[in-house]
Amino acid sequence: MRILFVHQNTPGQYKHLVRRFAADPAHQVAFIGKAQRSISGARTVVYRPSREAGAATHPYIHLFEGQILHGQGAVRAGLALQKDGFTPDVICAHPGWGEALFLKDVFPDAKLMLYCEFFYKSDGSDVGFDPERPVTLDARCRIRTKNAALLVGLEAADWGVSPTQWQRRQHPAVFRPRISVVHDGVDTDLCRPDPAATVTLPDGRVLSRADEVVTYVARNLEPYRGFPTFMRAAAELLRRRPNLRILVVGGDEVSYGAPPAEGGTWRERMMAETQPDPARIHFLGKIPYDAFLSVLRVTRAHIYLTYPFVLSWSMLEAMACGAVIVGSDTPPVAEVIEDGRNGLLVDFFDPKAVADRVEEALDDPVGMATVAAAARRTVVERFDLASVCLPAQIRLLEDLHAGRLPLFPAD
Template structure:
């Protein structure tokens, strides 16, 4: 059969499923993406040019919808060309988040459509208005509702959906939830695993090992959605209480989610104004690595004494499960969807997202209680392996494709 993937940042969540469906050689697999894409064995990449952005004069509630329509239109043109070439997919698997899936049904009316149901926006009960210091006003709530317009069109068109966590599935309208399956993306736990002999080289050339006291924090970008301000505010107390501790902070200075910092600053620069750590007495114990190559990132997790993961109620980071898979001692926010995976005192510790003092106290206590580390590390890895290993998740994804198409992979 012909199989089509659509995602503007290939391969994204389909980095394992796409090559797995192509592996037998029995099926033609095409991946439509923005730009050049990447090489996947057995998968043909078809790129499209990014469309013009939405008009800045468009009403701000509708600007995202306009941008999504432009993306959907650009993808539809690409699909028409594939159709002319004789490629007619039995199943289309894609992410609706940027509008790319909006017109798939109009080009391929008989295709089975499997939509990646990552997130559905709400004006309350999730990320919007979560910070008590920044309550959502009516304008923000209305704008948030309007953000779902292109997602609703894609949901209505889809035969089935796939969500990585139960909480993310539950955020979608009830009428659509029965057709959404909860299957995590999958982590290669045979690669993402502990290594007691691991070493991590700091930017200043020093090397850390499991014998050192290392507090780690990882996010794609250092920003409020991933609790960066709360973590930074907790550091002075941690470093005063633990004079041997080294803190390694990994992430970029862009914004993945939410609002940018004031006056064109990065959130790292903004927090430095509030908590000036780079010039204070702890400067030589706080290390910013920027974004790391994957192998280096795994080495960092492997030498971690305590790993901190904070998030507003939003999509779960792969790094959270990867940290558990490497056997980190986890200190994580008591927010969804973290609560699906972390049981306090069993496989990690929970802390209130907005309370730097409580975060500091929990990290200090975890660093002091090294006798409990082995138990927590084993339990964290067992959770990741049992529920999120690629060997568990990929067969479930493949089985779903077979059920939807009636074709044996």
Template sequence: MTALPPRRVQRILFIHQNFPGQFGRIAASLARDPRYDVLAVGKDGCPGLPGVRTLAYQLHREPAPATHHYAKPFEAGILYGQACLRLLITVKEKGFVPDVIIAHPGWGETLFVKEVFPLARLIHFSEFYYHTDDADVGFDPEFPSTIDDRARVRAKNALQLLNLEACDLAVAPTQWQKSLHPRAYHDKIHLIHEGIDTDFMRPNPDAAFTLPNGKVLRPGDPVLTYVSRNLEPYRGFHIFMRALPQILADNPACDVVLAGGADVSYGARTADGRSWRDTMLAEVTVDPERVHFLDRISYARYRDLLQVSAAHVYLTYPFVLSWSMLEAMACGCLVIGSDTAPVTEVIRDGENGLLVDFFDTAAIAAAVSRALQHPAPLRPLRERAVQSITEGYGVDKGIAGYRALIRTALAQADTRDARLQA
């Protein structure tokens, strides 16, 4: 019997404006595998990833000031797509033709990739599809949506629909995020969370976290934590701050540690241009000796903070799920989460965490006090939180899911090629 020739190295192209973004673990895994040749494309200034060749594109202009504000996101997508297109033409001229492209299409970079690489299988990270009801828009009555907002949001899906139509396969990290996309495309979208590094994010009874004032926090201390990339209403910062006076009064020995930037990742800025932190500190009086704002901190220090936490509050509009909630659970935190999608896919009230109404500051304060004052009966919840993340959201599972999807994409390509040759 004649031996089959060895399969050639498969070329994988990653595209993410802020590469590596969600693709860090799978890109690193493939880059270490001699069966794959990996290249990445990101916006100029993206972090990049050691061991992965990364090329950067540059925009030649921003959307025109005169463009209608409903259409500005689409014009921005065109400009990002065009910038990426120009870079990919040079990539092809230098001989790199990918078999599979894995991309986050949310900013428009992949609009034209099939014009350069028509035979490549395109896998999109379908993170979010906008809705005018039953998701983030209009969820918070403090920030009601207007007809103008709803029209603008509906127009934003023009880019998302083109992305869904263009891709061969797609990934959504939670079932709820998948469900937001039009049903006609659900067969394309596979449920794969990229995964949490549970070897790094894990409980540590010997952890210690030093506050700026020199006080050292350790596991077992009454420590309440709140973490977000930026302190803003989308992640319930305003609600958390309003719950703090009751929490502090009911738990006089506790320290509250908040880590997060002063910018805005999602949603509106304040009307007067102040940060949400300054806005809420003007509304709510808290003891600065017990409430510690840390801005953004290193990843290792962030882990140490979670490892000393006695209670961790995670509030969010119905929106994309933060890694921080999963990482807090992986570190053994008792997470007090909002009873909103997609939080409820992960946290089961009274089993691996506690769920509270997003807007109910009294319920939030009561749940925090329960966690701080009665830690022993709640220890099984913390243990099951670790188990939930280790078994359901570990990075190995995420890598395996992406590798299986790549194999599916390559098999589709083989089937297509066989039909063309028949």
């Protein structure tokens, strides 16, 4: 089988899948992306948009113009592959940046499978969820047009895959019968408990499972991942528990939403508002993956809060490492965590409730050991990379290539 993967951030969600196929000489693999990263066994072609979206473009379609430019860049890369003798049987593409817009026009006989990560709505998901950030009519109109490239891609696609049931359900009903649910997968051999794990702080202090440690992780510290609620809960917890240490992993940029209106970063704003003990809350920034796993292994309670939005890999990795999750009772978190069995659920907007549930975890180590074991078991049974997710992803591609109807869940 000849497979083309397309993702602007090479390799993106295709990391494990592309490596598996590229390592098998029975397959030919190519990758189109913006990032200059080589993949053993695969041809890689880097594209660049010819220009940025115009400053004078109407704001409702500014994103769409940028996506068209990315789509044209992917076309040029596809033509280069075609000229070099590579014509795919199957294309796997993330449509979010526009790269999937025109691939079927370059390779009309190829089967196109999209990574259906998120479909935007002005009601019922992330937008309008936070009362501190009301939605204007202008914003609703702009959000509707954000789906332009996704709709064009979905119309052209032969099939799609979403990582969770909730993310699949965000897509229009007409497309859902052609979207399977298969998660990207978690390496549970790598993400596993380690009672001997330690974390060395910048001041040289070493923390272990013997210490009272609470953790929070996000790519960037921002409202979409509940950072304001977390900080208010953290300040309360530090006041209640004199031996507590809180480790925070994440950057100061903005992945989703917007920076504070008054300027600065969300970390600066929330530190000024909550004024937690600076000697016992440690902002580690963005750290290497092995250090990140050590953070998850020493924690006694891991706080994961999110808008109704894309589920973070970090929550499942924390569960696989045996962490007790105190998570927001929002989809798709509640799709994975059953309150009291494999984690603790809490109101996203209630810092006191977050603090109370963290204390519940800290004060009941015997009961929480059962919860932590159930958390890891959930990930092993439902999200394990080697035994569950990667085989299902491969089966989807093989079914698509063979003309068989892939499996998809009923609504």
